[in-house]
Amino acid sequence: xxxxxxxxxxxxxxxxxxxxxxxxxxxxxxxxxxxxxxxxxxxxxxxxxxxxxxxxxxxxxxxxxxxxxxxxxxxxxxxxxxxxxxxxxxxxxxxxxxxxxxxxxxxxxxxxxxxxxxxxxxxxxxxxxxxxxxxxxxxxxxxxxxxxxxxxxxxxxxxxxxxxxxxxxxxxxxxxxxxxxxxxxxxxxxxxxxxxxxxxxxxxxxxxxxxxxxxxxxxxxxxxxxxxxxxxxxxxxxxxxx
Numbered sequence: 001x002x003x004x005x006x007x008x009x010x011x012x013x014x015x016x017x018x019x020x021x022x023x024x025x026x027x028x029x030x031x032x033x034x035x036x037x038x039x040x041x042x043x044x045x046x047x048x049x050x051x052x053x054x055x056x057x058x059x060x061x062x063x064x065x066x067x068x069x070x071x072x073x074x075x076x077x078x079x080x081x082x083x084x085x086x087x088x089x090x091x092x093x094x095x096x097x098x099x100x101x102x103x104x105x106x107x108x109x110x111x112x113x114x115x116x117x118x119x120x121x122x123x124x125x126x127x128x129x130x131x132x133x134x135x136x137x138x139x140x141x142x143x144x145x146x147x148x149x150x151x152x153x154x155x156x157x158x159x160x161x162x163x164x165x166x167x168x169x170x171x172x173x174x175x176x177x178x179x180x181x182x183x184x185x186x187x188x189x190x191x192x193x194x195x196x197x198x199x200x201x202x203x204x205x206x207x208x209x210x211x212x213x214x215x216x217x218x219x220x221x222x223x224x225x226x227x228x229x230x231x232x233x234x235x236x237x238x239x240x241x242x
Contacts, residue, residue, distance in 0.1 A: 113219035114211065118143070120196045120236040124184075127242070131171075131194055132179035133234065138210070141173040142201040145180055149240065150190035162186040170201045187240055194236040200226070 120133040131145055145168060152165035164182065171178040199207070199215055211217050215230030222232050 112217065114217050115220035116198065116211075116218060116222070116232045118196060118198060118222065118232050118234045120145075120194055120234040122192075122194065122236065122238055124240075124242065127183060127185045129182045129184045129192075129240075130179060131182070131196075132177060133196060134177055135173055135198075136176065137173045137198065138207060139174055140204045141198065141207045142170050142203055143173065143178050143196050143198045144168065144170050144200045145197075146195040147182060148193045148195075149187060150192070151188055161188055184240070184242065187242070189241050190239070192238055192240045194238075196234040196236075197226075198232045200229075200231060 117136045118133065119135065120131065123130040123132065129147070131147065133143075135141075135143070137143070147167050149162075149165040152160065162185065165187070167182065169180055171180045199211060203211075212230075214228065215223070215232070218230045218232060220232070222234065223230050224233055225231070
């Protein structure tokens with residue numbers, strides 16, 4: 001009989017004397033005891049080699065959490081923080097972190113409302129009318145003028161004694177003044193009305209930015225609305241007698 005067969009046939013849990021192969025004294029062997037590698041946590045109170053891997057696998061197979069947590073569980077702590085950062089960044093973009101639009105003032109600075117002084121007067125010399133005025137507009141600003149002789153409203157255009165009884169033009173501001181000349185040959189005596197406005201004509205870029213493309217930054221008692229724009233107006237009237 002072989003040693004293996006002899007061991008299987010002996011009672012489980014009993015100590016028997018087993019002869020050594022090749023001779024020598026016999027040794028005591030307990031037959032039928034579980035192998036230490038097969039001991040479960042229930043029989044010893046703890047797993048023999050760290051956490052019970054089979055138990056963790058069984059829990060995962062049953063839908064429970066794995067030992068040590070799965071991949072999503074390990075990253076769960078960072079999920080809400082990352083989401084909060086994204087939301088804060090989106091909110092910051094929507095509430096003004098983007099650069100403010102330029103054009104609200106010089107060099108993008110919002111100047112707010114600004115009053116403008118604009119005056120108009122006239123001089124006459126022989127057959128010439130000179131329209132002039134003082135202003136605090138910067139150099140390069142363009143004012144428009146309109147001159148109307150009273151006869152232009154009383155006579156049909158074909159009966160005008162002079163073709164320039166109603167005329168208009170533009171003048172550029174230099175050193176705080178502007179002026180324009182008009183030939184008055186053949187003008188009859190009568191009332192003359194002068195209207196000066198800013199910024200009806202196209203303006204240089206610095207002036208346009210300062211006061212707004214449509215006069216948005218203008219304020220004061222001499223400002224009125226004209227076709228969706230805010231316009232500074234100065235008026236003057238006199239009698240032509242030459």
